[in-house]
Amino acid sequence: MTSVIVGIILGVVLPGNEPEESVYKMEELPESSPWYGNEEIRIFRQYLTFPTMPPDINYSNCRLPPGAKVSQVNLFTEPTVKFLQQQASSLDLPVSIYYPVNQENPVVVMTWHGLDPSLSSVLLNSHMDVVPVFEEFWTHPPFAAEVDEEGRIFARGAQDTKSIGMLYLAGIRALKKRGAQRLKRTIHISFVPDEEMGGSYGLGSFVQSADFKALKIGYAMDEGMASETNEITVTNDERCTWRIQFTCHGDAGHGSILFDNTSGESFSKLVKKLMERRKTEAEKIKNLDLVSYANVTTINLTILKGGVQANVIPPELTATFDVRLAVNADHDEFQREINQWIEDAGGNITVNYLIKDPKANKTLADEKNPMWIALQNTAKEMDLVINPGVIPGATDMAYLRALDIPAFGFSPLVNTPVLMHDHDEFVKASTYLEGIDIYRSLIFNLGQM
Ligand SMILES: [Zn+2]
Numbered sequence: 001m002t003s004v005i006v007g008i009i010l011g012v013v014l015p016g017n018e019p020e021e022s023v024y025k026m027e028e029l030p031e032s033s034p035w036y037g038n039e040e041i042r043i044f045r046q047y048l049t050f051p052t053m054p055p056d057i058n059y060s061n062c063r064l065p066p067g068a069k070v071s072q073v074n075l076f077t078e079p080t081v082k083f084l085q086q087q088a089s090s091l092d093l094p095v096s097i098y099y100p101v102n103q104e105n106p107v108v109v110m111t112w113h114g115l116d117p118s119l120s121s122v123l124l125n126s127h128m129d130v131v132p133v134f135e136e137f138w139t140h141p142p143f144a145a146e147v148d149e150e151g152r153i154f155a156r157g158a159q160d161t162k163s164i165g166m167l168y169l170a171g172i173r174a175l176k177k178r179g180a181q182r183l184k185r186t187i188h189i190s191f192v193p194d195e196e197m198g199g200s201y202g203l204g205s206f207v208q209s210a211d212f213k214a215l216k217i218g219y220a221m222d223e224g225m226a227s228e229t230n231e232i233t234v235t236n237d238e239r240c241t242w243r244i245q246f247t248c249h250g251d252a253g254h255g256s257i258l259f260d261n262t263s264g265e266s267f268s269k270l271v272k273k274l275m276e277r278r279k280t281e282a283e284k285i286k287n288l289d290l291v292s293y294a295n296v297t298t299i300n301l302t303i304l305k306g307g308v309q310a311n312v313i314p315p316e317l318t319a320t321f322d323v324r325l326a327v328n329a330d331h332d333e334f335q336r337e338i339n340q341w342i343e344d345a346g347g348n349i350t351v352n353y354l355i356k357d358p359k360a361n362k363t364l365a366d367e368k369n370p371m372w373i374a375l376q377n378t379a380k381e382m383d384l385v386i387n388p389g390v391i392p393g394a395t396d397m398a399y400l401r402a403l404d405i406p407a408f409g410f411s412p413l414v415n416t417p418v419l420m421h422d423h424d425e426f427v428k429a430s431t432y433l434e435g436i437d438i439y440r441s442l443i444f445n446l447g448q449m
Contacts, residue, residue: 025049025144026045026046026049026144026145027144027146029041029147033147034151034429035147035151035429038429038433040166040170040173040432040433040436041147041153041429041432041433043087043166043169043170044145044153044162044163044166044170044432045145045147045153045155046083046145047080047083047162047165047166048143048145048153048155048156048157048158048162049143049144049145049155050079050080050083050128050143051130051142051143051156052080052128052129052130052157052193053129053130053131053132053133053156080128081097081106081108084108084110084128084191085097085108087110087169088110091110091169091172091173091176092176093110093111093112093172093189094110094111094113095108095109095110095111096108096109096111096211097109098206098209098211100201100202100205100206100208100209100211101200101201101205102201104193104201105193105194105201105202106193107190107191107192107193107202107203107206108128108190108191108192109188109189109190109191109215110169110188110189110190111186111187111188111189112172112182112183112186112187112188112189112447113182113186114182114183114184114185114186114187114447115182115183115184116184116185117186119184119185119186119218120185120216120217120218120219121185121186121187121188121215121216121217121218121219122185122186122187122188122217122218122219122220122221122446122447122449123188123189123190123215123217123219123220123221123400123405124168124187124188124189124190124220124221124443125189125190125192125203125220125221125222125223125396125400126161126162126164126165126168126190126191126192126222126223127161127165127191127192127193127194127195127196127202127203127223127396128162128165128191128192128193129193129194129195129196129197129202130156130157130160130162130196131156131160131196131421133156133423134423137423137424138154138423138424139154139424140154140155140424142154142155142156142425143155143156145158147429150428151428151429151430152426152427152428152429153426153427153428153429153432154424154425154426155425155426156425157425158419158425158426158427159226159411159413159416159418159419159420159425159426159427160223160420160421160425161195161223163411163413163427163432163435164222164223164224164411165189165191167412167432167435167436167438167439168189168439168443169189170435170436170439171436171438171439171440171442171443172187172189172443174436174437174439174440175440175443175444178440180444183443183444183447183448184447184448184449185446185447185448185449186216187443187446187447188215188217190203190206192206192396195395195396198241198355198394199396199399200355202396203396203399203400204396204399207399207400207402207403217400217405218405219370219371219405219406219407219446219449220397220400220405220406220407220408221371221407221408221409221410221442221446222395222396222397222400222407222408222409222410223395223409223410223411224391224408224409224410224411225391225409225411225418225420226411226413226414226416226417226418226419226420226427227411227413227414227415227416227418228415228416228417228418229414229415230384230385230414230415231384231385231386231387231414232379232384232385232386232387232410232411232412232414233386233387233388233389233391234365234375234386234387234388234389234408234409234410235388235389235390235391235395235397235408235409235410236362236363236364236365236388236389236390236407236408236409237294237327237362237363237390237391238327238360238390238391238393238394238395238397238398239293239294239297239298239324239325239326239327239329239390239392239394240324240325240329240331240357240358240359240360240394240398241322241323241324241325241355241357241394242323242324242325242334242353242355242356242357243320243321243322243323243353243354243355243356244320244321244323244338244351244352244353244354245303245318245319245320245351245352245353245354246270246318246319246320246321246342246349246350246351247316247317247318247349247350247351247352248263248264248266248267248270248316248317248318248319248345248348248349249263249266249315249316249348249349249350250262250263250264250265250266250313250315250316250348251313251315252312252313252314252315253312253313254311254312254313255310255311255312255313256311257313259313261346261348262313263306263313263314263315263316263317264313264314264317265346266345266346266348266349267306267317267319267345269344269345269346270319270341270342270345270349271301271319273341273344273345274299274301274321274341275301277299277337278298278299278300281296281297281298281299284296293324293392294326294327294389294390294392295326295327295328296326297323297324297325297326297329297334298322298323298324299321299322299323300321300322300323301319301320301321302320302321302322303318303319303320304317304318304319304320305317305318305320306318320354324394327362327390331358331359338351357394357398357402358402360398360401360402361401361402361404362401363401363406363407363408364406365388365408369406370449371406371408371446371449372408373449374442374445374446374448374449375408375410375442375445377441377445378438378441378442378445381441382437382438382441384412384414384438391409395409397409410442412431412434412435412438412439413427413431413432413435414431414434415431416428416431
């Protein structure tokens with residue numbers, strides 16, 4: 001998988017023409033706006049104007065700003081890194097940029113040193129990248145961070161997860177304003193690339209590096225989902241992603257002959273097995289909501305490849321499936337099922353796991369975990385209701401939990417429609433500002449554990 005993605009990225013980078021700031025211009029708010037002159041809102045909006053979309057097969061469907069080329073990955077990462085460096089210096093925080101895989105995928109880490117270096121540190125993680133947009137479905141330009149009369153700030157990444165990243169910094173700024181020079185524990189604030197593409201070019205590789213070990217991370221916070229009520233789900237577990245590419249082999253030849261073992265035959269038998277399995281899972285989800293997907297293994301056929309000409313039987317056909325194993329799934333058992341399906345389909349099938357997440361430990365949400373106590377204290381102070389739960393999608397937290405680092409997913413965006421990856425993604429300015437108080441409290445409680 002690695003070399004494929006390297007090829008995609010390196011193959012599309014064009015030289016030169018790197019602007020110093022975002023290709024999108026942010027309009028200043030009018031003086032009549034209640035948020036005119038609000039520094040926190042201005043910083044958040046500025047971060048939202050960087051179109052940090054990864055290269056994607058749907059990328060040509062995205063309308064880019066005038067003068068920007070679809071393929072200029074550096075165009076988007078470089079100004080973002082510079083912006084984050086400016087933010088770190090305004091907070092008087094040292095900042096390091098790591099490149100665990102390549103120059104196109106920087107990891108930015110700011111550090112607020114603690115008083116007791118013998119204690120493990122706390123990581124506050126968020127991703128810089130966002131998913132592509134289909135601008136024709138947006139009522140506001142997706143990277144202009146426009147604010148409407150209700151105070152809704154529209155932009156791709158407003159919820160997922162640029163708000164989280166800027167709220168960490170705003171929380172620290174609020175603590176410093178109140179005179180907190182240092183907390184007990186060191187706090188690292190990381191901004192990573194590639195999360196939406198699976199994270200192997202971002203946190204997935206960074207956690208394997210000596211640089212990461214040197215950060216001595218003992219606890220981590222990461223992205224959560226907005227909540228439509230005033231209750232917050234603190235995520236402590238997630239399903240495991242397996243992306244499986246099956247290649248069915250067989251006798252090739254003239255399309256007028258009935259050979260015994262064709263790739264088409266084994267392909268149809270194999271796909272039938274997976275679709276039958278999918279059906280049993282689909283039965284389970286009837287009448288369940290999205291969060292209940294935790295206990296369902298989803299199986300979806302996502303890519304088909306093969307064939308050269310209509311009258312030639314191809315020697316191979318490829319089918320790729322996106323599988324998310326339920327949190328309670330037995331991975332060995334599922335592996336045995338896959339092996340059995342291949343055997344039942346004639347056996348002449350090779351398998352390539354594009355992603356095969358190991359079973360990661362769930363983070364304990366109880367009194368034994370000081371991070372859970374810190375969260376509960378914040379909930380009490382801020383009058384919030386928090387409950388542990390499972391996030392339906394996949395996040396970078398899997399990489400942390402796989403190293404036995406307890407990690408919670410959290411979002412202070414309450415009473416907000418869940419619009420991650422959706423058109424017209426927005427956060428209300430008032431909700432964002434309330435989030436600063438929540439993180440001020442939470443970062444303090446985590447730093448004093
Ligand atoms: Zn995300």
